[in-house]
Amino acid sequence: MRTHLFLVRHAHSIYTPDEFSRPLSEQGFADAERITQILQNENIDLVISSPYKRAIQTVEGIAKMIKKEIFFEDGFKERILSEKPVEDFHAAIAKVWEDAHFSWDGGESNILAQERGIEATNRILKKYEGENIVVGTHGNIMVLIMNHFDKKYDYQFWQELDMPDIYKLTFEKNELKEVMRIWDKDK
Template sequence: MTTKIYLVRHAQSKYVPHDDDFHRPLSKKGKEDVEKITKYFKKVNINRVLSSPYTRAVHTIEGVANTKGLDIELIDDFRERKVSNKYLDDKEFSKFVKHQWEDFNYFLEGGESLKEVQERGIKALKTVVEENEGKSIIIGTHGTWLGLILNYFDKKYDYEFWKSIKMPDMFLLSFEEENIKSIKQIKF
């Protein structure tokens, strides 16, 4: 039986430097894209809706959950990586991200390495696959997390790929038992 996992990167959010990253709401464009995601899933059978606890991830898949009459189950290990205890400006952040993708063990004080994020993400994803054989599940998450999950299964999903992930973006991972069979980007 095929288990289908739809990884949905959150829609565009309102970003303000030094803002509360956890509670960041969707932008106007983000809310418009949520309608497109919801419309796409109207004809798709979905058994469960899971999400990172971050507001922007939850709100991105909320329409699907409401349409299907399903609760959104929050899974902390689907969250975005913690960068650092201090704010990085755009230039510092770009340099930091490139360094992380070159060295998965690299991290800043108070932050997580990509290796840590990938390990916690894969462990959580494997649990979902094991517990839901033959079902279709949506996971609302983040760009780095999504990129690292795909990278685990195929190294072609690298830094350059990460830079290309849109807000929102969606990928379908198909599993037979616990083995990945395909990864497909979904256009909506």
């Protein structure tokens, strides 16, 4: 029995220092509508999201379409890079990808964030085996989850993600069988 996880990286958001409440931008809302259209023929059974507003807003159209509530999962929230704003975001991200055990002050290493994401993924795969599940999440944690199953999903892959982006992961039990990108920013 195959389980399909549709990992949805949130759409563009308006920057605020409040990670939890940062909303989508006008472009983000337009892209969220496109995500709903793309996923409307995928027989989605349920929607799970990071508790962050931008992730919820990105997938709420799908939940409305299937007439179901969104379930929240802390394991899919974005990795905490640092407790304070970093001077150079890209250099800070590159550093944690270079050394999976390294973390900035108050932040999560790749190892810790990945463990959190994989625990959530495994719980969902067990509880909802055989279902089609949309997961509203964030770029770094999404790639860390994918990296657990296949090391080709790395820092370079993260850099090439779109915002939003959608990857369909097909599992048998908790074994990854196939990954397919289903977002096309040019459509």
